[in-house]
Amino acid sequence: MSTSIREPLIFDYSRTGRGATAQWVAEEAAPALPAALRRVTPPALPAASELAVVRHYTRLSQLNFSIDTHFYPLGSCTMKYNPKACNSAALLPEFTGRHPLASEKHSQGFLRCMHELQEMLQEVTGMQSVSLSPMAGAHGEFAGVAMIRAYHLARGDVDRNEIIVPQAAHGTNPATATMCGCVVREISVNADGDVNIDELRAAVGPRTAGIMLTNPSTLGVFERRIEEVARLVHEAGGLLYYDGANLNAILGKVRPGDMGFDVIHMNLHKTFSTPHGGGGPGAGAVGVGPRLVPFLPVPLVGVEKRAGGEHFRLLTEADRPQSIGRLTGFMGNAGVLLRAYVYMRMLGREGMSRVGEYATLNSNYLFARLQKAGFEAAYPERRASHEFILTLKRLAAERGVTAMDVAKRLLDYGFHAPTTYFPLLVPECLLIEPTETESKETLDAFVTAMSEILREAAEKPEQLKGAPFTMPVRRLDDVRAARELDLVHR
């Protein structure tokens, strides 16, 4: 006897003559527009009351899982708690009201934060200099590879356009290489999760621009021969790119700069806990070792000693003639950067290394317990880093229950699904990253749910195909979505 209440489209609340009229500024006699430039029919936007808009989007929001409501063991995504203080600070009226082109006089407070952020990120990565302007991880990758290319070009080394990428890499790595006009060379990964050094040795050469790695890798294990990798690539004249999406694993424990990397992007929206906002915004600051400093994207925040203290200003192309240039309209996702800054200041020195420690503790604990509960590890011989991979290939073969089925069923148990089918090379995989902000009880409850699902898979596997059952919708028809494209309301 259930009555299902669905939320219609905002357009369904729309009626001609209606509006959130408290938002209507007075009619003004504006200068006349040339007739040819005028819009004739008004855009078909919703005409809804303020209550309807508020109610509609409040109700829509409730249809989401989120960190604030659910455990989100989403591998490679570092879905940790986003402290509310970071949001409050970034939304202080002087910060939200500051125009990106404001005078230096009205910018010293903000720029000081940004300068300190640059320095803190240098410290945690072991890099020499940092630019904050990239707006997400992939954007940081772009900056990084563009710098690598600029470096080679500046040395007259014009033919280096190959980027080596391990098989398990995140899709943005090869995509970025292409965006930078490079050619991607994939190398495989050993059964133990480490890069195949022989293939690497064969791959490097005079066309090698560099290699993109994340360490711990997206397989959830630490690349043990990283020093050898670095040596090989460097000896071949290439540079090393560190995809910092997994920095959470090693914060305060190892520094990419010390491992031999020449450039890194950081996902501040992962490691430094800025919210993911249902898809963004992020911030993909890039850090570089000595070779790449001149090429950093502008603007950077510089400091000068002046009478009366330090004075901060934005450095532009004029200050940095070898820069790869400008990657954003202004200086990147400043509001995200402020959130990361606040987070880092709250954590401080000790807090920073605790991140790596407890993220790794949680991950290894969950790894151990899930294996004990009957799940198969993709790399059973290895330590988990901040994340680990289970493979359900046996379950799929024996009971027809796939990683997707398990993921969907977890939603019914009140847990967001782990990352599924990534990395692509592990069949029927679940990539699980609990992060350090979740408690042992939550992890235990997750193990219980996973065990229940395993039991269900044994007892009534066909039913799992129907999961989820308790979400606002059942499983969606993706094929139809792509075939009968319905992308806008008409």
Add this chain to the structure above:
Amino acid sequence: MSTSIREPLIFDYSRTGRGATAQWVAEEAAPALPAALRRVTPPALPAASELAVVRHYTRLSQLNFSIDTHFYPLGSCTMKYNPKACNSAALLPEFTGRHPLASEKHSQGFLRCMHELQEMLQEVTGMQSVSLSPMAGAHGEFAGVAMIRAYHLARGDVDRNEIIVPQAAHGTNPATATMCGCVVREISVNADGDVNIDELRAAVGPRTAGIMLTNPSTLGVFERRIEEVARLVHEAGGLLYYDGANLNAILGKVRPGDMGFDVIHMNLHKTFSTPHGGGGPGAGAVGVGPRLVPFLPVPLVGVEKRAGGEHFRLLTEADRPQSIGRLTGFMGNAGVLLRAYVYMRMLGREGMSRVGEYATLNSNYLFARLQKAGFEAAYPERRASHEFILTLKRLAAERGVTAMDVAKRLLDYGFHAPTTYFPLLVPECLLIEPTETESKETLDAFVTAMSEILREAAEKPEQLKGAPFTMPVRRLDDVRAARELDLVHR
């Protein structure tokens, strides 16, 4: 195959040694406390992480219906949209940071708002003077009746301690009379919803302190003989109290002062759209006609012309020697008052009278449609005011389906229930108040749901007893709650 996820108590997230440590200020060497005054065992408060607290209360919040998520046709409660601007303005840091005892120098902005609010409330009620300090409707009632008593006492009329209250009155009216040391005399209401004038005539006399009325009454109809009522009470030496909970019905249409009332409280958390907060806070400003001005509770906001403009200050007992005194620690729910002020400024003159008009339109429309759908009106001959009463006595007698059953089933349809079993004199009643901020479509959807329920009542009445089915809990055992008192977690 549903898995029900329940939210445990915050205490279940608690572990010794845990805490939201970002909130821990540094340990300080405080002066030693005398041993006898020291606490020995720390209070058993939850020791939970910040994420656990955020997640727990976010999830709890989602278990609520609210204006921002649901239509709330709750009679006598005026659950209208609470504009977000009111909240933003009241939470400006200078307002939230202002100490109630701050100097006049740092108070002119706030006090100007409060003074203008006093004046606007005078204008809409037709009263001569307003005090903002009562913190809710009942508190305003207390102020009003206390002023009536003070008025009589000041005239040496010491025996007037009877308060006349119509049968249909809200419970706070008689309770307030008692709180003021008065005796309550109930008078009945005619079948047409108007007060029984003969009983009133019989009730008034030399002991009559006053009468408490709300008009439109809690029966949802306008007291047509209000002028006669006023004359009778005044001739008997009593005063007229207007319970302003229903002011929304007549805003801009009739003014209590013009009807002959001597004192009124307003529920700013109803008519003036401050949020109800799941039970409060409210603001119950009182307005008075000429006879009661000297007795208003302090503090009031006064204004003086000074060189350089108007200067505002709080008037206290020293300025108002006949005042009934102070009813609140400071000056009432200032933050609620600010929200009401902002709301009134946004509505302005025209907006104010539209409130009464459209609240009445919505109510009469719903009244007409529900009657057509087969529901029985308690006062079918009368115009609805901003609210109206249905009686389900026939349904209860014929099918055993009560007002409570219908109310609970409405929850399944995504509508908050109307007020049930109030006023007490109408059997199996639903008191329905849609307010002006709801759209015709919402009202239509409500009619559809009510019609569905009527159909269900005809077809499977016993099933309705089990409603609701889709809420976080089924119907709760109130008897057990009162018998086996479990009021705190141990």
Add this chain to the structure above:
Amino acid sequence: MPFIPHTEADVSEMLAAIGAPSIDALFDEIPANLRAAPLAGIPPGLNEMQVMQLMRARARQDGLPLCFIGAGAYDHFIPSAVWAIVTRGEFYSAYTPYQAEASQGTLQTIYEYQSMIAALTGMEVSNASLYDGATALAEAALMAVRTNRKSKSARILVPRAVNPHYRAVCASSASQQGLKFEDVAYDPASGQTARSALAAWDNEDVTAIVIQQPNFFGTLEDVDALTDWAHAKGALVIASVNPTSLALLKPPGQWGTKGADIAVGDGQPLGCPLSSGGPYFGFMTTRMEYVRQMPGRIVGRTVDLEGRPGFALTLQAREQHIRRGKATSNICTNQGLLMVAGTLYTALMGSEGLSRVARACMARSDELVKALTALPGVRAAFSGARFHEAVLLLDRPVAPVLQALAERGIEGGFDLGKHYPELGPALLVCATETRSTDDIALYASTLRDILQTARTA
């Protein structure tokens, strides 16, 4: 039409369904002579942009002075999480949880609140909030009279060291029902309410005594002695307490041999911003045996049709909507949303967090008193142990000094002259964990300047 969604088409269809020719016709039962004229005294409406610009200008006018006033409202740091969640629409715009099944969020929060406040005060049961600390005290007095059936005098002893605003509220409200509030003197040296001051009532019928801890001067009372005195003579003990201080101080439930009977206070320090005095929330706890005399809403845990746990309002027979003229109080709307803030704040702080705040308050105010009494012309009034406030005596009238401080952006304290003229020029100052050593130094140097200038002028 701000906040009204009706189109012209809607209006005509609706009028047709009603069978009325116009909206105006819906008011035809109102006598024509009563119909209001246009509201000339209300200014025309503003759009949201205009109103926010206006409010920002008003706010700017008041500024954010550096504040050392306490006197019943305390400037504590509030974690961002508190109001981020309190203002969620589901808490902010919900009604009183009469429909329990659709209000489990609010109900469970109240249950948790009751548990936390009971734990803090060391008492057995709590209600779901009252208006503020002052009205909570008045309600406690009324409750004491209902509860203490043996006492007939309705006489409540109230130390003069109790917050004078609270005393005023008791006088203007509870005395309507014939309660008699009688003053008890404080010791001019210590600032405490001495046991000896009660001697006058040793042989009198007393219904209850109020004990405020810390008292209005910030001084700590000898709560055990006062409590035992009262209980020995059959009087009830009403504790009026600062919730922050309870992290360190013996809770009312443990005062004396038997513990206080009713504990009340203002919950403002637990997550409510100063906000010009409200909204805050009053709390009240008592013994289980007195719960039926308690005013205000109470939530209980129970089970649903399927036996699953759930929460509901309970003991409603105490309340006005059921018992009407015989209810324990007329209170209906309470301070629900602030109760949510208090719950969130307390849950975030926990016992350790709260005691650190309390200790920091003591340390900071001690620092403040030391810094100010080091100035010529300023000395401490009382010798008793303090929590986070203190009375200072100046060598000249207080009001002009406070005004000079305000001109320089400092709210220097609360002038006690009106309520305690016998003290001479006395100033109540406060520092919480939010005031830094720099803030205190700035106050001290500014005050030195002002005192000096005045002296040399």
Add this chain to the structure above:
Amino acid sequence: MPFIPHTEADVSEMLAAIGAPSIDALFDEIPANLRAAPLAGIPPGLNEMQVMQLMRARARQDGLPLCFIGAGAYDHFIPSAVWAIVTRGEFYSAYTPYQAEASQGTLQTIYEYQSMIAALTGMEVSNASLYDGATALAEAALMAVRTNRKSKSARILVPRAVNPHYRAVCASSASQQGLKFEDVAYDPASGQTARSALAAWDNEDVTAIVIQQPNFFGTLEDVDALTDWAHAKGALVIASVNPTSLALLKPPGQWGTKGADIAVGDGQPLGCPLSSGGPYFGFMTTRMEYVRQMPGRIVGRTVDLEGRPGFALTLQAREQHIRRGKATSNICTNQGLLMVAGTLYTALMGSEGLSRVARACMARSDELVKALTALPGVRAAFSGARFHEAVLLLDRPVAPVLQALAERGIEGGFDLGKHYPELGPALLVCATETRSTDDIALYASTLRDILQTARTA
């Protein structure tokens, strides 16, 4: 341990379950010589109170000057409802909606966003956002090259009247793939990009042309002529537009005979605060026939197992997580939350609200230009019709004037000297609906003062 809930007991139990002696042992696969030293360069942690005090002090340092800068970021009023809902945890702290069933809120919001942006631009389909307006333009250029298979030159014409920062981003990013961006001059009298300026390419292969409306000078381009010129020669048209202006201006979908092919812009004016330049969001719309070349996420409406409507990410084969090195772009994380803000803002404003804002912007900036050009030494640079910005020419260097204005609390505009030296001392000014007549008068009188003082000095 801030944001880490582990108790000591938890840690030991967990280590026992793992079978590791210590947390440190979990790092035993990391070569010992690589282990990091303590992070001496990071200051000790602050509690939330301290960090908020710090941030408030930093914010105060920057203040809230009266701002007349536009140049790509516009100070519009944002209704309170927008951020009250955007910051709800369910939007704020959710991940990308890969698990559609647990993300219908975000997915439906994106679908509604796509619908609104398509309606505003008059185009058929929209993606779910890109980083910002500048990167959206660079992506549009890349998309044009992929789409316009007939053209081999990868040559994109970009008027100099296009935002110079956008041009810089195109140069530093899209040129990595060999795109050639070529400048088109503006008419020095009107400030428009004249059809005649394109003559040089009349017989050249051109892949696409960018048309910014209004252009960087605030001047309105003759979009029909430019569009038809491009289409006539087989070039695509990329529109770069200000969304507010689209309430009044002909949308890209209707430019010329066939309409623009791709429309991009920065969504900042739709509900995103200035915030030092971000986060904003880039939008992109196009024709249905080009949708498979579009970068970024796209949401489609579909049905679930039971046939009920629902929403899901679609056409993912364009994206990096599927197509890797052959994806349309490397973009992954986009500006989701700002897209939510844009959707809320646009839904609240509606077409009428937005066009009122646009008209108010025009009226205010016209007033500003009149007030400033009435001063001696200030004149308008261009004659073309404007939206809400204008170029002013001063009789002296711009930088010191701007600095003097800043000293007096006014951000006077954007100095064009660096990007358009040929204009001489030129200043780009802007006024939106948020600037009042009083604000403009204050700017004018302050500028008069400054110009006069300098003159007499």
